[in-house]
Amino acid sequence: MSEADGIVYSDVKFTRPKRNTSGTASSEAEPTYSEVRILKTHPSTELPGSQQHPVSNGGSKVTPERVVIVVLSALLAAAVIALGFTSLDNMHTKQSFQTLRDELEAVKRNLTERRCEVKSYNTVQQTSPQPPVVKENDPRSKCEHGWEQYGRQCYYFSIDLLTWSKSRDECRQKGGDLVQIDSREEQTFLELKLREKNNFEWVVFWIGLTDSEKEGTWLWVDGSSLNESLTFWFPGEPDNWTGRDSDGADCVRMGKKAGAPDLKCWFDQSCKYAYRSICEKPAETGHFTLHCV
Structure with a gap:
């Protein structure tokens, strides 16, 4: 106006x-x-009791649409900041999990190294007379019915009378192989079990040791060489006796009930003879398995 x-x-x-x-x-x-x-003045259209706010003619007007835009912009900025903090937390959490995983792998490697050191020590220690020591079974592993457990290994004492090669075939059919003795404790366990099972002095069992490829070079069934510092030959053995087999004695049996000093009950024998046998295979376990390399 x-x-x-x-x-x-x-x-x-x-x-x-x-x-x-x-x-x-x-x-x-x-x-x-x-x-x-x-x-001349125009009458006020406001209700009684209401306050009239002056409107500045010189500035821009604040509309509801602008207020909504400002509020939404503020909420969007807050959401972006919150998302940034969440992403940073997730990254730190991922890094923490990776650190824990690395530490677990380090513990596994450390346990593997310690186990291998103990096994190496057992294989090179002297075989002087010591009291029998039997290791307790691992509660995290188990053997199927008919097998005997020692540590993390399972052993089957077959009563079938077979040649050395056929005895090995039987062990393989059962998922294992002829026993390979890697420590004094394992030898002690086997000898005690044979004493429990034998009713006669000369009931013997094939083990997985032979020099059939080269005379005097004794190898286990996995191809590894016999550690000469860890042997349990009966006095005078091996002698490669050819009295009953001109091919000589190229396979090893064990199990003499009495008269064997300090666990020394290995004999070389003709592989053509029929004896019982001892099979071996790893125990079943649901946890991680340590392997020496």
Whole structure:
């Protein structure tokens, strides 16, 4: 609204007494005109009791749409910041899991190295008389029915009378092979078991040792060489006796019940003879298995 729209003009007439020349007032009145300007105002449309806020004509108006945009922008910025912190936490968590995994692998390697060191020590120690020591069975592993458990290995004492090669075939069919003796403790375990099972002095069992490829070069069934510092030959053995077989004695049996000093009960014998046998295979386990390399 312009300033002209708010002004109303009006003429107001006033009467003034007329003076005569004699100085007395005349009864007739002389009219006088005067201009009066009145500012016209518009009535307020606000409800009683409400407060009227002045509106600045010079600034921009704040609309609801702008308020919504500002609020949404603030929420979006907060969401981006929260997502950044979440991503950073996830990255740190992933790094922590990787660190724990690396530490677990290090523990496994350490246990493997310790086990291999113990096994190496057992294979090179001297075979001087010592009391029998039998290792306790690993509670995390088990053997199937008919097999005897020692540590993490299972042993089957077959009563079938077979040649050395056929005895080995039988062990393979059962998932194992002829026994390979790697420690004094294992020899002690086997000898004690044979004493429990034998009712006669000369009931003997084939083991997985032979020099059939080259005379005097003793190899286990896995192809590894016999550790000469860890042997349990009966005194005077091996002798490669050819009295009953001209091919000599190229396979090894064990199990003499009495008279063998300090676990020394290995004999070389003709591979063509029929004896019982001892099979060996790893025990079943649901946990990680350590292997020496």
